[in-house]
Amino acid sequence: MKVNQAEFIISAVSPEQYPNTGFPEIALAGRSNVGKSSFINKMVNRKKLARTSSKPGKTQTLNYYLIENQFYFVDVPGYGYAKVSKTERAKWGEMLETYFTQRETLTLALSVVDFRHPPTQDDIQMYEFFKYYQIPVLVVATKADKIPKSKWNKHESITKKTLDFDKEDQFVIFSAETGEGIDEAWKVIESFL
Numbered sequence: 001m002k003v004n005q006a007e008f009i010i011s012a013v014s015p016e017q018y019p020n021t022g023f024p025e026i027a028l029a030g031r032s033n034v035g036k037s038s039f040i041n042k043m044v045n046r047k048k049l050a051r052t053s054s055k056p057g058k059t060q061t062l063n064y065y066l067i068e069n070q071f072y073f074v075d076v077p078g079y080g081y082a083k084v085s086k087t088e089r090a091k092w093g094e095m096l097e098t099y100f101t102q103r104e105t106l107t108l109a110l111s112v113v114d115f116r117h118p119p120t121q122d123d124i125q126m127y128e129f130f131k132y133y134q135i136p137v138l139v140v141a142t143k144a145d146k147i148p149k150s151k152w153n154k155h156e157s158i159t160k161k162t163l164d165f166d167k168e169d170q171f172v173i174f175s176a177e178t179g180e181g182i183d184e185a186w187k188v189i190e191s192f193l
């Protein structure tokens with residue numbers, strides 16, 4: 001998809017604030033700082049549409065971006081940030097659970113993982129959650145620019161093995177630095193729209 005139109009819609013705290021246009025939603029889940037916002041920016045070719053942060057764990061809202069007046073990227077607050085209080089964490093968990101189990105327009109979950117390292121316990125749990133609720137997943141293995149291509153195969157098998165990756169799901173090696181994986185990711189996303 002060649003994106004001409006991409007706009008920030010809302011930072012939603014509660015379901016009443018989610019848009020009611022009925023457009024499909026592609027939601028990004030992943031560890032804080034893994035590269036979710038960078039993924040959105042790269043996909044829509046806009047440097048600062050989604051805020052990339054050096055302060056992880058700060059966005060406790062669902063950020064909606066409307067793309068081509070057709071669908072939303074939903075930037076979901078990241079997990080795995082240590083300095084979050086128990087109360088905050090519980091609130092965060094509730095918000096994610098509500099969103100992912102009840103949002104009827106949710107079309108595809110993007111599970112964003114760091115391609116350099118095996119998926120974390122949180123990554124595994126998130127993926128299992130998607131599997132449990134039968135939500136289709138595209139695993140985006142990002143920061144691929146940090147690993148030599150000769151090692152990509154090995155990293156891909158480790159990532160898939162650690163996640164117990166379901167062959168029905170999709171997998172894309174990505175880099176917001178080089179643009180690796182953009183076309184492939186669009187192909188998968190468009191097949192769900």
Ligand SMILES: Nc1nc2c(ncn2[C@@H]2O[C@H](COP(=O)(O)OP(=O)(O)O)[C@@H](O)[C@H]2O)c(=O)[nH]1
Binds near residue numbers: 051175
């Ligand atoms: N080298 C490299 N750095 C990346 C990539 N994606 C994100 N980053 C960097 O990782 C940091 C966190 O990215 P961000 O998109 O804010 O992560 P988020 O918290 O998941 O939204 C930023 O400093 C980005 O520049 C990538 O593909 N390659």
Ligand SMILES: [Mg+2]
Binds near residue numbers: 037051053059
């Ligand atoms: Mg972000």
